Amino acid sequence: MSEKGSSSVGDMFEKITDEQTFLGKIASKIPGFSGYREREQRRDADQLMRNAIARDIDDLRLSLGNIQLDLNRDIMKSIEHADSLGTVDTRLMGLAKKLRAAPVGYAGLFDPIKIKEEELAEIYNFDNSMLNYVSAAAKQLSALEAAVAEDGDIAGSIRALDLTLRDANETFNQRQDLLSGTAG
Numbered sequence: 001m002s003e004k005g006s007s008s009v010g011d012m013f014e015k016i017t018d019e020q021t022f023l024g025k026i027a028s029k030i031p032g033f034s035g036y037r038e039r040e041q042r043r044d045a046d047q048l049m050r051n052a053i054a055r056d057i058d059d060l061r062l063s064l065g066n067i068q069l070d071l072n073r074d075i076m077k078s079i080e081h082a083d084s085l086g087t088v089d090t091r092l093m094g095l096a097k098k099l100r101a102a103p104v105g106y107a108g109l110f111d112p113i114k115i116k117e118e119e120l121a122e123i124y125n126f127d128n129s130m131l132n133y134v135s136a137a138a139k140q141l142s143a144l145e146a147a148v149a150e151d152g153d154i155a156g157s158i159r160a161l162d163l164t165l166r167d168a169n170e171t172f173n174q175r176q177d178l179l180s181g182t183a184g
Helices: 009-018 022-027 033-071 075-101 117-149 154-180
Strands: none
Touching: 033 075, 033 117, 075 117, 075 154, 117 154
16 A cells, blocks of 8 residues: 555645645735635645545555455466455445545535535545545455465455445445435
8 A cells, every 4th residue: 555545634634735835825815815725725635635545445456456366376266256356346446436536525615515614524534534444455455365375264354355345435425425415
C-alpha cells in the first residue's frame, strides 16, 4: 500500500491549505472570499483523499492478482477458490470506481445538494473509516498470501477479506446516503 494511504483527511486538508499562493492570501482578505476558498479547499481535500484511497485499492488488486498467480501453481486449489477470489476482485474494483466517481464531500454555492458542517465532519469520518478498511484489507491479503504459500486456511482468509470489503462498501454507501440526504 502506498504511503499516501496512511494520510488522514485532516492531513490532506492541511496540505491544500498550506499551499495557498501569494494571490490567494491577498484574496482571502476580501470579505466572504475566505469562507468560499476554505470550502473549495475542503472539496479539493475530499477529492484528493478519495483518489488516494482508490489508488491504494488498485494496489490491493495488484497484490490479489499476484496471489492468484501463486495459487495457479495448484490447479485444484485454483479452481476451488476461483469464484471467491473473483468476487473479492470485483468488490475491490467496484469500491475503487465508487470512490473515484463519488460527488465531493462539500457542495459548492450552485450545487443542488448542500452539506452542513456537521455532515461534513461525518463524511470525513467515513473517509477515515475507508483508510482503516484499506489497511485491514492489506493485512488480510498478507494473511491470504501466507495461507497460499503455507497451504493454510485459504478459504477462511478469503472470507475474512471479503467481509472487510463488504463492510467497506456498506460504509461508503452510507456516506453516499448522507450526501444525497437519504441517510436514516
